[in-house]
Amino acid sequence: MAAPGVMEAVELGDRYEIVPSKRLSAFDSGMAEAYAATDRVDSSRKVFALIAPGHLANRGLGIAPTRNAAGNYLMWPVASGIVDWPVGVEGSEVLWGRRPVFIYGIPAGEKVVGANNQLPTLNESQLLKNYLQPAVQMLRDLVLIGLPHRAIRPQNLYYQSGNGGDIMFGDCLASPPGSHQSAALETIDAAMADPIGRGGGSAAEDIYAMGVTGLMLYLGRDPVANFTDEQIINAKINSGSFSTLAGGEKLAPSLAEFFRGVLCDKVSDRWTIKQLEGWMTGAHFNPTLPSVPQRASRPLKFCGVDYLNKPALAHGMSRHWNEAIALLTSSDFDNWYKRGFGDEKAPDKMMRIHGLAAAYGPQSGIRDRAVSRFIIHMGGHLPLCYKEIRTSLTGLGAMLSHYYERKEKVQQIAEAMRARLPHNWFEEQPNLRPEEMQLRRSLETVDKVIDRQGPGYGIERVLYELDRGTPCKSPLVADYYVVEMADLLPAMDAAIPGAPHGTLPMDRHIAAFIATNMKRLMDNEMIALANRNDEILYRTAILRLLAIVQRVHQQYSLPRLGQVVAEMLEPVIAAFHNTGMRDHIRSEIDKHAKECRFDEMLLLLDGEGSLKKADNDGFAAAIQEYANLERGRLWLTGGGLTDTARVRGIAHKVAATTSALACSASLAAYGVFTMLF
Incomplete structure (x- = not known):
């Protein structure tokens, strides 16, 4: 992540120094890379830095400073922020940008997982005292602040001290939630999604991951280590998570009760924090029966596998898309779906699905949309699937951001949204979580902007609407991790020396970022910005947007940006007719550029302003006078007197x-x- 060979230390505030040349890969956390760091105030404290990905939203930046560590059982950053960071090398020059960073104290104990990914084996007493008690306390603390951990796995556990005893949980902020979890550790629906598209999740996912991790520690191994992800998911769907992960193992009765409760696939039946705490103090709960889908009267063979229920087939179809298209046209699927489950309304449901697939989107994509809609219908709470896309609805923004440079993936996401597949997914759910209900409201805005062609709209606007913490991806400022409007103009000012000469301080991403993050509608400004063929109107519209941002955030120390704006406005100045007025305006613009006063520039150049009006009036009068003189000249030269x-x-x-x-x-x-x- 850092440019190689950069020896210069990077500062976070006045206290911490990070050394880009010193990697500490043993402390990497998912997509975040660890580097050596020092504490200037307390040199005896051993710390390290986690540099988070620079292209994704980071939930930790807003949460980390708000509280202290959750007891002794969760690693919590002692500092966090956005720092200057070497992002590449061009010739002999180091290219600098900005990146999110979290400073952690180096754990006093060793990692729980040893060399060669070797797991320790904990007996029942050790599991209860050293793992489950810390886990329940940690989860309780996180629930109080509304933050799911989403990175509970054996490889992210440390001993409090030495190589035994109480366990503590590692970083949960530097990487996207759930992005580094194996299929075994994730619930069925989350495991099926692309790791980057699993969404924020909730305490229910943490309880599940805590149970799987506890089972692995009790057994001293991963019970599905030799399974592929597809095999793990299929087994969980068909037999339930408990049977898949622990069905063949000999468990103490009390532990069997615990693992059945926390590994229940039906969220409403899965144990809660309150039930966990009750069980820890001796309470008992009725055994939770596995929640398995309705079985068909006969199997359906697809890609060499016999399927007996709809969710398993939906998962198989998502993994074998082209084969799924052929399946839907076969009589085997038609008969299996209509007759295999005793559903008299099955033919009507199939007709409705095919009808909706034809109603939304171009003719060429009907078959793909039909596959997606059947997966949504049969899969229950499984992710939204379309071609190569598999994502939870709450992870859709992260998915789009992560794959934004891959045009085919972006195109597929756009096609899925235009086909109203997210809406279809919501309609098929019997219950929605709060975060899903909030996203459903965001989709109303997305529907209004995705097909609009002008700047501030289209897929760029969708990107920032789906996940408000997404950094601006404009080529001008992409390396500067701009997630707040207050950082936009300073980042543009810092980026200008590395931009090609003549680069205008505006593009579709900057426009969409402004339109999304301003606290008022920006439609009028975006309409003006769409006048790309009229150079005068277009450049004036850019100035107006910059002035609006500056008016809100009062930033004036922007010398490079001011100079670029002054150069950008030269054609606008040249459009004035009066030579004296042009000279006056140019002089005033140069003065305001040094002070970076965009509002003042706009007053001089505004098409509705007094200077422009006086120039237009004077030019109109000059035209009339010239026309009169021209008529006299033509009369004379035409022999009027002779x-x-x-x-x-x-x-x-x-x-x-x-x-x-x-x-x-x-x-x-x-x-x-x-x-x-």
């Missing part, structure tokens, strides 16, 4: 006038003469 007809007419008029005057003079002279004589 035209024969005109000269003859004038001569006749002059002769008549002269004659009249002569006559009048003669009459007057005659009158005088008669009076005198």
Whole structure:
């Protein structure tokens, strides 16, 4: 993650130093990489840093500073934030960006999992005292702040001290939730999803993972280590998680009760924290029967496997997409679905699914949409599946963000959303979790923007709407981990020296990021930004957006951005007609660029402003005056004074006038003469 050979230390605040050249891979956590760090204030304290991925939202940044560590049973960061970080090398130059970081104290004890991934074996007493008691307390503490751990696994456990005794749980903040869990440790629906698309989950997923981890520690091994992920999921669907993971093992009666309770596949029947605490103090609960799907009257063979229930077939179809398309057109599937489960309404359901697949989306994708809708219908709470996409609804934003550079995956996600497959998934659920209900409301916004073509809309807007913590992916600032509007303008200012000359401080990602994160509607500004063919309107619209952001966050120490904006506005200035006014505006723009006052620049250049109005009025008057002069010139050059007809007419008029005057003079002279004589 860090550029190799960078010796310069990186600072977090005034207290911690991180050394990019010193990796501590033993403390890596999922997608987060560990590096050596020092505490300037307390040099005796041994700490390390976890650098989180720079392309994904990170839930820990907002949570870590709000509380202290959860007792002694959970590693909790002593500091966190976003730091400058070397992200690459270009020639002899180190390229710097920004990354999320969490500072942890180095555990006093060893990792629970030894060399070669060797698991210890805990007896019943040790499991209860050293593992389950710390686990229940840790989960209780996390429930109080509404934070699922989502990284409970043997490889993320440490001893409190030495190589035995009480166990503590490792980092849960630096990597996306559930992204590094094996299929054995995840519930059926989460295991089926792409690891990056498993979503935040809840305490119910943590209780399940705690149970699987406890079983592995009790057995001293992973009971499904030789299974593929597909085999594990199929076995869990067909036989239940408890039977798959512990069915063949000899367990003490009290432990069998515990593992049945926490490994129940039906969330409503799975033990809660309260039940766990009751069991720890001696309470007993009725055995929870495995929740297995309804079996068909006869099996359906698909890709060499016999399927006897709908969820298992749905999972198989999601893994073998092209074969699933062929399956839906076969009489075998038609007969199995209609006659295998005693459902009189099965033909109507099939007709409805095919009808909806045809109703939403282009003709070319009907078969893919039909497969997806059948998987949703048969799978219950299994993930949304479409071609290569398998994701929980709450993990859809992380999925889109993670695969954003892979156009085929982005296209598939967009197709699934345009086909209203997320809506279909919600409609098939008997109950929704609070986080799913909140996402359902977000989809209403997504529906309005996904097909709009202008800046601030489209798939870029969908990306930021689905997960508000997603960093801005504009090529200009992608390395600077901009998740807050307050960081946008400073990041642009810092990124400008590395950008090609002439780069404008706006693109579709920046526009979508602003439109999503501003606390008011930005439709008018986005409409103005869509005038890409009108260079004057487009550049003025960019200035207006930057001015709005600056007005909210009051950031003015942006010298490089100010200069780039001034250069960007040169065509806008050149569009003024009055030379003196252009010189005046250019001088004012240069002054405001040094102070980075975008509002003041906008006042000078606004198409509705007084300067533009005066320039337009003056230009209109000049045009009229020029037109008048041009008409006079054309008249003269066209022989207006020497035209024969005109000269003859004038001569006749002059002769008549002269004659009249002569006559009048003669009459007057005659009158005088008669009076005198």
